[in-house]
Amino acid sequence: MRDDLSIHFAVVGAGLAGSLLAVYLAGQGHRVDVYERRADPRVAPPDEGRSINLGLSARGIGALRKAGLWDAVRTHTVPMRGRYVHPREGRPFFHPYGRDPGEILHSIRRDALSRTLVEHAEKLQGVRFFFGTPVTAIDRDAPSFRAGGETVTPDVIVGADGAFSAVRAELLRGRPADFRQEFLPWGYKELHLPYTERLEALHVWPGDQGLMVAHPNVDGSLTCTLFMDHHDLARPDLAAFVKSVLPAADLPDLAGQLARNPVGHLVTVRTSKWHEDGRAVLIGDACHAVYPFYGQGMNSAFEDCVVLAECVEARPDDLGAAFAAYQRRRKPHTDVLADLSADNFLELRDRLRSPLHLARKQVDTVLSRLLPDMWRPLYTMVSHTTMPYGEALRRARKQDRIVRAGGMTAAVGLAAALLWRRDRRHPK
């Protein structure tokens, strides 16, 4: 036990959430040891086909800014001002994310972000990283675990160990807690497109048998993620199949890349148990992995860091109360995010191909221009504000009811159609 209010936190996982949390906790004068199974991202070569580009949005940026990290991170990002949709038929078109120029996302490579976080955190007093050090034999009661041949006995274990969290499993063991993991029948493979016309957009190739998105990199290349049913990803004729369902995905060395790169799984995880008295607590994917189709997994994990740090700061003398408050503040919203993320899969897969659906989305855009203070599309509230997800959903539902009840749909639809034509231009 500790005898002052400097707490010894052992963070399991130096992923995105674990590294940022270390910064926040060290800022409060606590001791933070971070244990990571993988090699140090500053020395290890990036895994081919495992880089995963991420879209930083308002929530993540806010958390980085608060930690004094946004300027350092920003140099590794490329802005994305909207979606550049490549329909199977017809010409590609650009669809801006929001009405304000500030309503944009920032594409960043996972390894670049991870390196920046670790570099910054390690400079802080009280922070130590142990790379290549898997954590095993976790005991929620002590609390303790084994790492690097030793038994570690911190005040608090933080499970920042991702969607398949071992800390979570230990918290759930034998407990009457609700738990759910759901895998999407679709998995993904990462592909690389060395150089392309530089567009500040997230590219989307929608399709019902395969869907591809691509994030721009600072070097002008694109990192593509091909999503497809696992059955199809296992086809012997995968390259030919990809070309047939997504003609635009005819990248250089497609067959070679498909053969080399591993298949990723997509999982939604919900658990009712986020903490164990004052001795263990979960953050990020460990307590709420979501499908990546709203681009909010990391962003929400960064929000966890802010809220958890606030709760610890408010009650360093009663961490049980602090962790309970943290879960109470976060879980209702990450539950909503899980649903929205599953919904957005359908949107990207099926609906982006439908001009009718896009026209309906424009209703939202039009209303937000007419009533800028009152009306905001759900996507805008999720991606370009830090309003809690649950609150965003509640407002969006209310707006939907108004549109339906007011019978404004037809009139606004017309206006949308006009704007629609105007917006089918390429971004600058």
Place this chain on the structure above:
Amino acid sequence: MRDDLSIHFAVVGAGLAGSLLAVYLAGQGHRVDVYERRADPRVAPPDEGRSINLGLSARGIGALRKAGLWDAVRTHTVPMRGRYVHPREGRPFFHPYGRDPGEILHSIRRDALSRTLVEHAEKLQGVRFFFGTPVTAIDRDAPSFRAGGETVTPDVIVGADGAFSAVRAELLRGRPADFRQEFLPWGYKELHLPYTERLEALHVWPGDQGLMVAHPNVDGSLTCTLFMDHHDLARPDLAAFVKSVLPAADLPDLAGQLARNPVGHLVTVRTSKWHEDGRAVLIGDACHAVYPFYGQGMNSAFEDCVVLAECVEARPDDLGAAFAAYQRRRKPHTDVLADLSADNFLELRDRLRSPLHLARKQVDTVLSRLLPDMWRPLYTMVSHTTMPYGEALRRARKQDRIVRAGGMTAAVGLAAALLWRRDRRHPK
């Protein structure tokens, strides 16, 4: 590996499903070793407050009869011809389970049933039971496990180890499989009522803050199960609270029984992974624990035994195919059962108090009398037939649509009201 078609099955768990499955598999000439953590039910005294009485219905009885066990089991049962409802206000009334005298349930104590199954199974060639022998260190690949200080290497591991199955955990470990466990906010305590007026019925005391059911025993006593929110079950003034919300639950030594008996948890478990190639397979609560409010957990576990045995018999040379066929035949139906069981909680808790709801149920009863070959209430199909659960639900939905569409409700409601009066008599 085996060199003939006699397979070595190691069953983890000599609960209800494991013991009955041993009978079926031994009947096909296989070798079956059953490992059970608890003591032999033939010598151990029954756990106080843990007996759990069960209602055997058509499905369970069918499976026992097919195994030649029904006559032996029957001597330990008391028939239940319907529900005897004790409303908070007004007189108790009897509500028969079905229109036919054969549409009844049979109440049995868990220990009596378990003993009968084990006694019978152990007489069969090839069957051995190991009691007081927990299974640990399960390896799905070998397959193997540790038990009684030894490493066991059977051809097949059967996980019949209940809702918190260790075999299931090993099948899921690191796998992209959907899994969900959900605990009801309500738990339960068992209570004993030494002697009462002998009624061949399931007693129900409905209520929205507590709900009690009671099964009759052969000795004339009742085993009661008190269901209540966990928060309430933890109250220091529990006995007084129980008396206030369920005045009828004023049993002898209520406070003592409440203090002594443990709280039980109620869980629904769903998993997409029921088997591992030809090396491991799950049955009963291990793959589909349900809330007990439809009284079908054991009954459906017994159906698993029949179907699994049929699949093994059809493909003893290809157990991978046999287990896949078994899951395909069973899972859609046990998924439906999970939903129905959760629904029936609401029915028992809230709706049984409402004469209106009961009158609507009578619509079903009336139609089933008018159209005996075509019309059967859902409850009847679930409890008094062996029609797969999914098929029962499909038919019930169709019937619902007919009632609604035909606008027959009013007319039939009238008829129901008449029958309702007639039925509010005690059973003989």
